[in-house]
Amino acid sequence: MRRPWSLNVKIEKMRLPTLRLPGRRNDREVPADAVVGIARLDRRTKRLASRINPGEIAIINHMDIDRVAGDSLVAAEVAAVINAKPSISGRYPNLGPEVLVKAGIAVVDDVGEEIFDAVREGALIRIEDGVVYADDEEVARGRRYDAESVAQAMLDAREGLSVQLEAFAANTMEYLKRERELLLDGVGIPDVDTDFAGRHCLIVVRGYDYKEDLEVLRPYIREFKPVLVGVDGGADALVEAGYTPDMIVGDMDSASDDVLKCGAEVVVHAYADGRAPGLPRVERLGVAAKTFPAAATSEDIAMLMADEKGATMIVAVGTHATLVEFLDKGRAGMASTFLTRLRVGGKLVDAKGVSRLYKQNVPVSAMLLLVLSAIAAMAAAIGASTVGLTFLEIVADWWDGLIFQIQRLFS
Structure with a gap:
């Protein structure tokens, strides 16, 4: 407004x-x-x-x-x-x-x-x-x-899609040649303090429909308590939703200062040659950080890290999944996302769009039926117990006395 x-x-x-x-x-x-x-x-x-x-x-x-x-x-x-x-x-x-x-x-x-x-x-x-x-x-x-x-x-x-598809395929092969050790063997993934082993991991990217999908996942988060990983601005999205991220991964160009200082472990995405433009900002805030050099995108290295460190399931919110979305990022580096999804596909559950697939709406009739059922159950429990019968007798005597007083008042 x-x-x-x-x-x-x-x-x-x-x-x-x-x-x-x-x-x-x-x-x-x-x-x-x-x-x-x-x-x-x-x-x-x-x-x-x-x-x-x-x-x-x-x-x-x-x-x-x-x-x-x-x-x-x-x-x-x-x-x-x-x-x-x-x-x-x-x-x-x-x-x-x-x-x-x-x-x-x-x-x-x-x-x-x-x-x-x-x-x-x-x-x-x-x-x-x-x-x-x-x-x-x-x-x-x-x-x-x-x-x-x-x-x-x-x-x-749309007529240019064929050319872009050929370029995308070429970039994918080039990335595979450069980063095969990272993709296949996890070489280069830093040692982190966050414990992923045997747990679910929720990776949040500030992408398409992330707010709606994060809201729908509240029961899942409450029940499974996954490791919460925010990718750049995705960390702010987690905080805005009422959660504290366990880890923040990315270039550090869109995560806010307050969120970076929230106590989460910080992993700065660096270029393949080791340069990390986002590291000086993190250090100025007095936050300890590790670096992860890779030609992949930040959301990719978050998935690779969770997979390598033993997460049993990776739930992704706001990430990129389709060819048009890859191209819509407008950079050749999105080829890494395609290969990363092949690498972690057995564990990956893409929650993007789940808010449009299912919305839990409880009808009024169901709520009324639930209330009536609860009242009936309480009445049955009271009637079946000795204490309940005594209570009902007291209520009956009180009601008879009330009726008698009313009749005297008008007689």
């Missing part, structure tokens, strides 16, 4: 063809579908989504906006998204722009990276069609998407 005192303004479509903004230098008429708001800039969409306020305009530099990025911007309630790069390049049908447009968020596409120099952080800007204005001066121009143009772009992008 947007704060009523916010200075950000989103001008919705109205019946009137045009409107005027007060205080304009030339008081020029502005189209009714124009969008006005405070600009927030960041070349990393994930980082921007965590700090932008409702009603503000996000300026990003994101080739092929994926669904996770789109969902994060929708959750932030942005008024519009201005992308310096093509939001749909045509390589494959990425899902992010469709998510944004369906949410009613204006998307201006491929305006060029010069916008990061032309617009300052916190400036009030205006979008008219595909043109971006700051102080009444045009600073960028691009294509404004609507539902029809997004659908057409997605249709055209």
Whole structure:
């Protein structure tokens, strides 16, 4: 819900063809579908989504906006998204722009990276069609998407799937050659203090439908008490759901400082050459951490670690399971996810989408029947015992006395 005192303004479509903004230098008429708001800039969409306020305009530099990025911007309630790069390049049908447009968020596409120099952080800007204005001066121009143009772009992008599939297969073989010792023998997996042996492990990634699926899994978590592993922002997702992660794995670019200091064991994902960009941040927080050098993704090394350390079952929430999802991540490294799932497939249970498969709804009639059954059982127990019979006699005497007093009152 947007704060009523916010200075950000989103001008919705109205019946009137045009409107005027007060205080304009030339008081020029502005189209009714124009969008006005405070600009927030960041070349990393994930980082921007965590700090932008409702009603503000996000300026990003994101080739092929994926669904996770789109969902994060929708959750932030942005008024519009201005992308310096093509939001749909045509390589494959990425899902992010469709998510944004369906949410009613204006998307201006491929305006060029010069916008990061032309617009300052916190400036009030205006979008008219595909043109971006700051102080009444045009600073960028691009294509404004609507539902029809997004659908057409997605249709055209499907023609590029065959090329991407060939590239994906080639990347998979290359990764297998580089990381065969890790995949087959677990070479390189660090020694950790968290005990996985003989236990279930729940790995949470801040991916598709993770909130809903995590909510549905509450009875499972309560009963089996699995090892809770948060992958980057997945650790925050666990804390938001009321849990404390046992381990945090990832690049440490989206887990919050408070969560990193919650007491969980921290494993920093490093590049294959040993460089770990996220390690200095963890060390600045005074948190001890181990590193895991691998060319795989963070969710992959979490699964490999749980498998190698003896987890009997791995339950994955928010992870990537389909070809479109692999491609939607927009990087060749997703080939590792395909091979990792083959490696741990015997233990892996993918909980993604379980909230849509099953929702526990208790009908009112069933609740009423349960209450009546409980009352009947209590009555039967009371009637079958000596103490119960004595209690019933006392109640009967009290009732007779009450009726007698009432009759005397009206006689």
